[in-house]
Amino acid sequence: MTRIALLQARTGIDPDANARALVAAVEEAAAGGAAMLFTPEMSGLLDRDRTRAAANLRLPEEDPVLGAVREAAANAGLWVHLGSLAVRRGDEPRLANRAFLIDDPGAVRATYDKLHLFDVDLATGESWRESAAYAPGEAAVVAETxxxxxxxxxxxxLRFPDLFRALTDAGAKVVAIPAAFTVPTGEAHWHVLMRARAIEAGVFVVAAAQAGRHEDGRETYGHSLVVGPWGDVLLDMGSEPGLAFAEIDLAEVDRVRARVPALDHRRPIPPVTRL
Known part of the structure; x- marks a missing residue:
């Protein structure tokens, strides 16, 4: 069994304040016996005012939030999956929505840029155009942790099962899905999609999420989850910020995959005949 910690955050518009909250979470997770801490998407800055946000955006090697978390991870001897940060890409006009996997000496072991960008108009009147500010990633990533x-x-x-098939083909037994889900889509789809991805891939899903009304006016769904490979919800953090712990037993992945060996039965899909 491996103990993990999840931070459910209400990230704001001040990176320094957000960095302090992340450092405190690292210290709390380590004190609670976790081997690894998972944080949400956009853990360093959540600000839909792009003009205001621009003053706080940096290259990864210059990002103060990333630097603070790396130092805290090294001090605590704790691995951290920093769900994502908005970072500059050299002189490119669009940013990266980038996850950072940080080891216990504080080194960045892996990064991942979000592949699928959220462009949508909701019935509530909310409109999101992630592709206007961010460039999509170009690679899927599995890392040893x-x-x-x-x-x-x-x-x-989360909505693209082909990605999760690729991750399991590459050996993943746990999948991180950090998020800042909107409330309407969260209420409709969050739990069912998380459970579906865990079941079809035969993996543990760890989804650290943003929660509540943020300084920039948006509202996020919360309900950070840990879901087992059988689809059972092992942790649901509700709607308030905080830190929580869960236990992961990788042997359960092998037991579930033996019980329902769907991964072994997958075949290349032939061309579709449309009649």
């Missing part, structure tokens, strides 16, 4: 082979994804990636 203390919790096992970890597949990386971010938020809207």
């Amino acid at each position: 203390p919790v096992g082979p970890l597949g990386l994804s971010i938020c809207y990636d």
